Amino acid sequence: MSNNIFEQAFSAEDFRKQGHALIDMLADYLSDTNSNKQEQGLAIPWQAPEKQLDYWQQDFARRPLHDPLALFKETMARSVKVHHRRYLGHQTLPTLPLSVLSTAVTTMLNxxxxxxxxxxxxxxxxxxxxxxxxxxxxxxxxxxxxxxxxxxxxxxxxxxxxxxxxxxxxxxxxxxxxxxxxxxxxxxxxxxxxxxxxxxxxxxxxxxxxxxxxxxxxxxxxxxxxxxxxxxxxxxxxxxxxxxxxxxxxxxxxxxxxxxxxxxxxxxxxxxxxxxxxxxxxxxxxxxxxxxxxxxxxxxxxxxxxxxxxxxxxxxxxxxxxxxxxxxxxxxxxxxxxxxxxxxxxxxxxxxxxxxxxxxxxxxxxxxGDEIFKENIERLYGLAKIFADLICNNKNLELAYEPEANIVCFRHKTEKDSSRFNAAIRQQLLEEGHFYIVQTILNGELYLRVSLMNPLTSEKELKDLLEEVEKKAADLMKKDI
Ligand SMILES: Cc1ncc(COP(=O)(O)O)c(C=O)c1O
Structure with a gap:
């Protein structure tokens, strides 16, 4: 390692080596998360803010860093997986690998x-x-x-x-x-x-x-x-x-x-x-x-x-x-x-x-070309209609409205306080991490909210989600909430 901090920081050879290793790591991430295999892992590795802060404060105290790859790996492991087929949360999309490459160019050119x-x-x-x-x-x-x-x-x-x-x-x-x-x-x-x-x-x-x-x-x-x-x-x-x-x-x-x-x-x-x-x-x-x-x-x-x-x-x-x-x-x-x-x-x-x-x-x-944007809209808006039908055909669920786009809101029916009941379902899903969905308030009541952002998500993941929602609801029915 050079004694000169700038010679090291601008080393083309270090960059080449780390860059190749990083691309391999990102490619593995892509094939692991964006697959339909069971071993896809969690959509969100939920951790409470205090625990997260504790980890990063300890990490920060361990300076200096000689190999950024371990840091990147940890960051990936601790982050929500927007490429996961069960990522159904906010309107954040799974980036194209192509964009990772173009972003590298813009960052270098600055x-x-x-x-x-x-x-x-x-x-x-x-x-x-x-x-x-x-x-x-x-x-x-x-x-x-x-x-x-x-x-x-x-x-x-x-x-x-x-x-x-x-x-x-x-x-x-x-x-x-x-x-x-x-x-x-x-x-x-x-x-x-x-x-x-x-x-x-x-x-x-x-x-x-x-x-x-x-x-x-x-x-x-x-x-x-x-x-x-x-x-x-x-x-x-x-x-x-x-x-x-x-x-x-x-x-x-x-x-x-x-x-x-x-x-x-x-x-x-x-x-x-x-x-x-x-x-x-x-x-x-x-x-x-x-x-x-x-x-x-x-x-x-x-x-x-x-x-x-x-x-x-x-x-x-x-x-x-x-x-x-x-x-x-x-x-x-x-x-x-x-x-x-x-x-x-x-x-x-x-x-x-x-x-x-x-x-x-x-x-x-x-x-x-324009084709990819057309396909993206048609696939995701179409999937929302399929999901809405699955909800409508389930007597335990209630669709909030007929979706026009790729955002679907629904809730589980209950005799209990509906907002608290559905918030509890969503909290359990978040903490388990197999699915990531969010919630919103419509007409003063809480609904579960799904944004379909991944064109590789299929009907299967949506059926699995509804099954999971029903399981959580059945458990909660027995509890005092
Ligand atoms: C309809 C609409 N407008 C504006 C925004 C804000 O956009 P940005 O997050 O890019 O600032 C959002 C974000 O979700 C949105 O849904």
Whole structure:
């Protein structure tokens, strides 16, 4: 080993050796977890936070580390297995092995992205990708976008553009400004509520419109809520629709919201983080009918488009709107401060330094084409329907709604307190680790929630899950809970 810490840290030979060993280890992980064999192991090696902390505090005290492979192995052993066929939890996908390779390239290159010179390839790929995606969603040639880190940041960015178009708050602040407000559905992801508060609108600025029994925004109420806002002296700057809600994967009636926004000259933003990629499938694209009428749309590549976290497209119907969001000067980055340059990423994105995640998305498109996204949607949405049928055909179970996407909520029937009973089932599943599912609250009651994210999960794993739920329920029936 060299005495010079930097010679060792940048050693190409160490990297080659460790890299080959790591690829072997990851390939073993892949074949072990993503198989239908019994020896697949646990979907989640659950450990309470204090125990986990204790392990890592002790590990940290054992510095310095000479071989990172043991550390990586331990990290893998202690983590939830998103490639496991019984991983049925949150909307996190099993990454393609191809993406592990593209991520290695982006990490080695470490491009900057805020300014063209520091991200020549990455900024260009963002343009190519977001324009292609805009075309799939049905937008015209004027549309364009960029990539940012996550749906939460993407939604904030789009709403800031809506605010910039409707008000002068960006430069004047809130002086002489009527209370700004946004109309959203009760089922919106919390990041929308958070974005509106971060923009300084406060609670008064969030107008929640109720949803129907399928958890879709009740568009027939929009006019009433809008008129009430005006009567209260508010300035509504936007309506947010959802293409795939978080809890239930429900799609709002985008056509109806678009018509309402057009009638009142309001910005129409769609949170399509989860469900907008339905546009890739001829079978499911009806779910996003009207999406091309939105002023802005957010799509997470890292939810239904097989890309590792985080990578989100923010698409604007009129590409020039994107430059209004952060109209600002940064002398050290851009020589032309006020012009619209797609290739200087920092002009439109909140981020200055940003990972070149566009390469991950681009590599998948170039290798497998649009076909893989179509297949992914059709397989997972189709599997959700099969799962819903299994639930409906079981007299002990109750389906919360007919799923439109790949998110299914259900519960076990009981004479006991239903929420506590089903929470206890889910807690037992978590602690045993053979299946990973989550829970959500619908109409004030707790439901078990399954997101089908792995295209290799089959009906068998879903039948096994229901059997396990029934076993847990039978045990709990005998207990006092
Ligand atoms: C509908 C929807 N919007 C936005 C988000 C937030 O996206 P991110 O986790 O990429 O910030 C989520 C996350 O689950 C979501 O389901």
């Amino acid at each position: 491009q900057g992205m805020g300014v063209y010179e520091m991200g020549m390839v990455g900024n260009t790929l963002e343009k190519v990708l977001t324009e292609h995606l805009a075309g799939v969603l049905g937008f015209g040639a004027e549309a364009s976008g960029f990539i940012t880190s996550g749906g939460s940041l993407g939604n904030l960015t789009a709403l800031l553009a809506a605010r910039a178009v409707a008000t002068g708050i960006w430069s004047k602040g809130y002086k002489d400004q009527p209370q700004p407000a946004v109309l959203i559905s009760e089922e919106m992801h919390y990041c929308i509520d958070r974005s509106v508060r971060m923009m300084g609108f406060g609670s008064e600025g969030i107008i929640k419109v109720p949803v129907n029994e399928r958890f879709q925004l009740r568009t027939e109420l929009l006019e009433e809520y809008y008129q009430q806002a005006l009567a209260d002296g508010k300035q509504v700057i936007a309506v947010v629709g959802c293409a795939g809600t978080t809890s239930t994967g429900s799609y709002d009636d985008l056509e109806a919201i678009a018509a309402f926004c057009q009638q009142h000259q309001l910005w129409f933003h769609i949170d399509g983080a989860h469900g907008a990629p339905a546009a890739f499938s001829p079978q499911y694209k009806h779910l996003v009918k009207g999406i091309e009428k939105a002023d802005s749309v957010v799509v997470d590549f890292h939810k239904m488009m097989l890309t590792p976290s985080l990578s989100t497209a923010v698409i604007f119907k009129r590409g020039s709107d994107a430059y209004r969001t952060f109209s600002q000067r940064a002398q050290y980055l851009w020589s032309e401060q006020d012009s619209e340059e797609w290739y200087n990423g920092g002009k439109r994105s909140f981020e200055c330094t940003k990972a070149m995640t566009s390469l991950n998305v681009y590599t998948i498109f170039r290798t497998y």
